[in-house]
Amino acid sequence: MSSSANRLINRPILATIHTDAFRHNLSRIRELAPASKIWSVVKAKAYGHTLEAVLKGLESTDGFALLDIADAQWLRDHAWGGRILLLEGLFSQEELELAVKLKCDLVVHSEKQVDWLEAYQNHSGHQINIFLKLNSGMNRLGLKPAHYRTAFHRLHAAGYHLHHMTHFANADQVERSPSVGEQLECFEQAIEGLQAPTSLANSAAILWHRNALGDWIRPGIMLYGVSPTGVHADIVRSELQAVMQLRSEIIDIQELKKGDHIGYGGRYQSPEDMRIGVIACGYADGYPRHAEDGTPVWVDAADTHGNGAICPIVGQVSMDMLTIDLREAPHAKIGSVVELWGSEVPVDDVAQMSGTIGYELICALAPRVSVVIK
Ligand SMILES: Cc1ncc(COP(=O)(O)O)c(C=O)c1O
Structure with missing residues (x-):
C-alpha cells in the first residue's frame, strides 16, 4: 500500500477482500494435493470474507462446503452451478426437499439423518451424494465405528451415492490425542471393503499430513491465508497470502x-x-x-x-x-x-x-x- 492509497470515505474503516490472493491460495492447495478434489469451506459467510468474494476468487474450486442452506440458496441464485456440500447435513427433515432442489450434497452424521433419508422418496431425477461422517475420535459429530457400516448399507440400499468422511481433531499438533494416525487407523478399519470416495483433510492435514488427504479435501482457513496453528510462519513457509x-x-x-x-x-x-x-x-x-x-x-x-x-x-x-x-x-x-x-x-x-x-x-x-x- 502506498501513501497514495485511496482515501477512505465516511468513517474511515474498510475491509478489502483480495480475490487474487484467493486464486493464489487455491492454486497452492492444488499443488499440495494434486490428486484430490477441493471443497472450499465457506461457512460463516466465507470466514467473514463474504460469499460474493468467493464466487469471484474461488470460481475454479470443485465445490463449496457450508453450513446454512440459505447460503446454498444464495449461491444458486447467483449462478453457482457446481457442487455444494452441507457440512452438517440436514437440521430438520423438512430441509431435505429444498436441499434436493438446490442439488446439495449432504453430510450425514447421525442415525436420525439416516432415518430421514431412508424415508425420503427422491423424485428429482438426480442422484443424491452423501458424505457419511465417521466419528473417528474427535467426538463432536459423526457415527461411532460400531454403527457406521450399518448406516452405509442402509443408505446404499436406499439408492444414495456414498462417500466416506471424517474430521481430524489435532492435525496441527503432533503429540495430542487422538492423533491423525489414530484417527486414520480407525477410519480405515471402519470403511474396509466398502468402496466409496473419501474425504478427510482440513487445512492442517493438507499442510502436514499428506498421507491423510482423501479424494475430496476440505480446506478452510488456509484459503484465507491464515494459519491453522496461529503461527504466521506456517503461512509464510506454505506460500499462502492474506485475503x-x-x-x-x-x-x-x-x-x-x-x-x-x-x-x-x-x-x-x-x-x-x-x-x-x-x-x-x-x-x-x-x-x-x-x-x-x-x-x-x-x-x-x-x-x-x-x-x-x-x-x-x-x-x-x-x-x-x-x-x-x-x-x-x-x-x-x-x-x-x-x-x-x-x-x-x-x-x-x-x-x-x-x-x-x-x-x-x-x-x-x-x-x-x-x-x-x-
Ligand atoms: C467438517 C469440516 N471440514 C473442514 C473444515 C475446515 O477446517 P480448516 O478451516 O481448519 O481448514 C471444517 C472447519 O471447521 C469442518 O468443520
Whole structure:
C-alpha cells in the first residue's frame, strides 16, 4: 500500500477482500494435493470474507462446503452451478426437499439423518451424494465405528451415492490425542471393503499430513491465508497470502507528557514525551478488545524515509477506537492510512496478542465495517 492509497470515505474503516490472493491460495492447495478434489469451506459467510468474494476468487474450486442452506440458496441464485456440500447435513427433515432442489450434497452424521433419508422418496431425477461422517475420535459429530457400516448399507440400499468422511481433531499438533494416525487407523478399519470416495483433510492435514488427504479435501482457513496453528510462519513457509485486509486511518493525534495515561483504565503510562495516534477501529468493528500493549498496527508512509512502520497498540482498545505509539512514525499525521491486519500485519499475530486465533478475528468482522471486493 502506498501513501497514495485511496482515501477512505465516511468513517474511515474498510475491509478489502483480495480475490487474487484467493486464486493464489487455491492454486497452492492444488499443488499440495494434486490428486484430490477441493471443497472450499465457506461457512460463516466465507470466514467473514463474504460469499460474493468467493464466487469471484474461488470460481475454479470443485465445490463449496457450508453450513446454512440459505447460503446454498444464495449461491444458486447467483449462478453457482457446481457442487455444494452441507457440512452438517440436514437440521430438520423438512430441509431435505429444498436441499434436493438446490442439488446439495449432504453430510450425514447421525442415525436420525439416516432415518430421514431412508424415508425420503427422491423424485428429482438426480442422484443424491452423501458424505457419511465417521466419528473417528474427535467426538463432536459423526457415527461411532460400531454403527457406521450399518448406516452405509442402509443408505446404499436406499439408492444414495456414498462417500466416506471424517474430521481430524489435532492435525496441527503432533503429540495430542487422538492423533491423525489414530484417527486414520480407525477410519480405515471402519470403511474396509466398502468402496466409496473419501474425504478427510482440513487445512492442517493438507499442510502436514499428506498421507491423510482423501479424494475430496476440505480446506478452510488456509484459503484465507491464515494459519491453522496461529503461527504466521506456517503461512509464510506454505506460500499462502492474506485475503482480508482491514484498514482505517489516524483520526487524531495526542501529544503526551512523560507519565500521562491513555484511555479507559489508564493501562499505558507514557515513559517519555510522545505522540499517540487515535485510530478509527474498535471492538465494535471486530477488533479484539483483549489486544495487549504491543499488538502491531502498520502505518503507511510513517518513518523518516517515508516508508510504512509498525506502531504498537498502547492502552485499552475501546468500542470505536484504539491508540498506537507513534514514536517510530514521525511522518504519521491525521489521515494516515493504517492496516490493522492484512499483508503487513498478519491477523495471526494480532490474534496471538489477544489470546485467540485468526479464525475468530476474521469471522467476527462486524457488519458495520464496509467490505470492498477487489
Ligand atoms: C467438517 C469440516 N471440514 C473442514 C473444515 C475446515 O477446517 P480448516 O478451516 O481448519 O481448514 C471444517 C472447519 O471447521 C469442518 O468443520
